[in-house]
Amino acid sequence: MRWQFNFIKLAFLGFITAFLIHAIPVGCNKDEEPPVDDPTxxxxxxxxxxxxxxxxxxxxxGEVAKILPFMAPVALERSQLDLEAADAALLKQFxxxxxxxxxxxxxxxxxxYQFDWNGLPYTVDFAIQEDGSIKIIRL
Structure with a gap:
């Protein structure tokens, strides 16, 4: 009977050890690594x-008409109405x-690009367009 208790105790400890090994988060946090300088x-x-x-x-x-030429069509679909609704002070603060x-x-x-806007992290993405220009694709 005693050997059965030792077996159960050993199995339980093995289970707990395996659980703890898999429960501890292991790996790298890619957000803290700087971007890779790719020569290609x-x-x-x-x-x-x-x-x-x-x-x-x-x-x-502060003028929406001056901002729109820097927006790609995909960004205009998503953000044009919000830009037109924004007041000049908000655009200037941005x-x-x-x-x-x-x-x-x-x-x-x-x-x-990332920056703090109103105390929160905010990103803006630019991409090369078909004509070779670089415009905002996500605002």
Missing amino acids: TTLDLTKANKAAEDAEQAFAS AKDFNNRSVVGYGDEFIE
């Missing part, structure tokens, strides 16, 4: 940063906050 990237980072600066200036004007942006990541055809 076809995105011209200078041109992308210039597009972001130009978009920032358009937002700083530009001020966007000025403190940092690159979160980029690939062959896109770049993603």
